[in-house]
Amino acid sequence: MTKKEIAEIKKLLTPKNCSITRICGCYVDGEKNKKTELKQAFLALPEEEMFKYFEILRKVLSGTLGRNLLTLDFPLSLEVAGLAADTESPDNTHEFLLRLRDSKLKDDALLEAYYDKIIENYEYVGNYLILIIHDIYDVPGRTTDGLEMEDASDEIYEYILSCICPVELSRPGLSYDAEENTFRNRTRDWVVSLPEAGFLFPAFTDRSADIHSLLYYSKNSEELKEGFVEQLFGCPLPLSADSQKETFQALIEDTLGEDCDIEVVKSIHDRFTELAEEHREAPEPLVLDKNEVKTILADSGVANDKLDEFDRHYDETAGENTSLLMSNVMNTRSFEVKTPDIVIKVNPERTDLIETRRINGRECLVIELDGGVIVNGIAVKTSSEKEVSENERGEE
Structure with missing residues (x-):
């Protein structure tokens, strides 16, 4: 997926453009027990809650492509196997995700199987919330110069978007009690944090559903959770x-x-x-x-x-x-030279200012001082500048 394609889907997760049909979730404690579940039409949520969910869901589509936003492709062998797989079995990951999407999150058995897959394979110390939404996007057509035509739909993009959010105790502190007009110890409660991981399926490629791929989000670009991704999606991960x-x-x-x-x-x-x-x-x-x-x-x-x-x-x-x-x-955007004791950063467009030269039998890094020199915020004079000043004083 490209930045523009991600931005187009992200735009749907706003009050103005929302078409989310259903939201479901499962709260899991630190012992991997299901504590409670939610299932309801998204537009039936109170407005305040809806805004909080938008913030969480949009995070799954935020980040840098190639670092913590990765387009993953399903292996062809997995997709072919899925065509012949038992439709009641959740073992084939690609087929399972397709059935989960097509169920519009109204199949309780599929939802439970989905939660169980995550609980079994997601390594996390603490409580977390699994969220998943279903949406149907009526993709507007576009003119040759890129303008959207609201009344000219090319196709329907049906997708699911899911994420895993840590649930943590709020920090202790003081709060103001307006009724008593005083400050009191704040009651600590469990707060849902922004996602650690999530995905969009199918991918939205060339403004169309690409069932052969998905977009994977990881908050930490260096901890992509390879085992979890393999078990949940069956897709290989690139190097971090x-x-x-x-x-x-x-x-x-x-x-x-x-x-x-x-x-x-x-x-x-x-x-x-x-x-x-x-x-x-x-x-x-x-x-x-x-x-x-x-x-x-x-x-x-x-x-x-x-x-x-x-x-x-x-x-x-x-x-x-x-x-x-x-x-x-x-x-x-940077060029850096580092030794055990020195770090030098050079404008990448002026790497011509540095060179190596052997001086008195020692390998030296030579830097041409072109323009003003600042040391610890203080403007200092170079030898050539001193010579110019001395010559000017001599002429006077």
């Missing part, structure tokens, strides 16, 4: 954002070996910066496969003998079929 970055860094170090110096890394960074600018208006994050990464290295001046070893290093480090998101592996 930080894991992709670490994998790419190891790949560069292994491939370049002794040739991994500042100049080459600067060239690679510059090439990534160019690609980021070229794809700045693209609706989806730029995904790089093995061949594309190899091309970037070649364009950055990596020697042919090193490129000959690239495929082997990529397969060993990342995996032959692994793709990497450019935004995860390289921050094109």
Whole structure:
């Protein structure tokens, strides 16, 4: 899914555009016991509660694509198996989600099976609330210039959106008692927090239902809960954002070996910066496969003998079929040089100001002081500026 597609669905989770048909939920305690359940038409909720649910549900569609918002594809073998699966069995994950959606959340047995799947596989210490909604979106048509035509519907997008929210005791404190006109110890109660995980099924791709994919949300982009995702959806997870970055860094170090110096890394960074600018208006994050990464290295001046070893290093480090998101592996908005004692951050457009040079037998990092220099907030004079001042005073 793209940012625009996610934003279009997110827009539905507002009072003005709401068409949610039903909301259901299950409150689970720290011992994995079901404490209570809710089932009702969403529009029958009191207005104050409706606004709170909107805030929770919208969070599932918030975040950064490729980090904590991930489009997951169902394996083809799973979908084919689902076509022949026993329709009463919840074992096939893809088929189960389809039946849950098509039930419009009115099948109590399916709901209980869904809650049981989460309770069995979701690892969390404490109480939590499972929420799930059903919605039918009458997708408006669009003109060639992107304007919506409210009276021209292309199709119907029927979906479910679900999330898991921690339920925690409110913090202790004092509160004002208006009737008694005094301050008292606040009564602590159980409060539903924003979601830790959630999903939208099916995905909304090309403004249409894509039953072969779903959008998965994880509050923590480094704890994607692989086992939980595998059991609930049967979909493989990509490497986390930080894991992709670490994998790419190891790949560069292994491939370049002794040739991994500042100049080459600067060239690679510059090439990534160019690609980021070229794809700045693209609706989806730029995904790089093995061949594309190899091309970037070649364009950055990596020697042919090193490129000959690239495929082997990529397969060993990342995996032959692994793709990497450019935004995860390289921050094109900064350029940082770090030693055990020094950290230097350089404008990525001025990496030409730094170079390595051997001085008095020592490897040194040389930085051209171009313009004013500020140290701890204090404007200081460089040697060249001092010389200019002295010359000016001499002329006087």
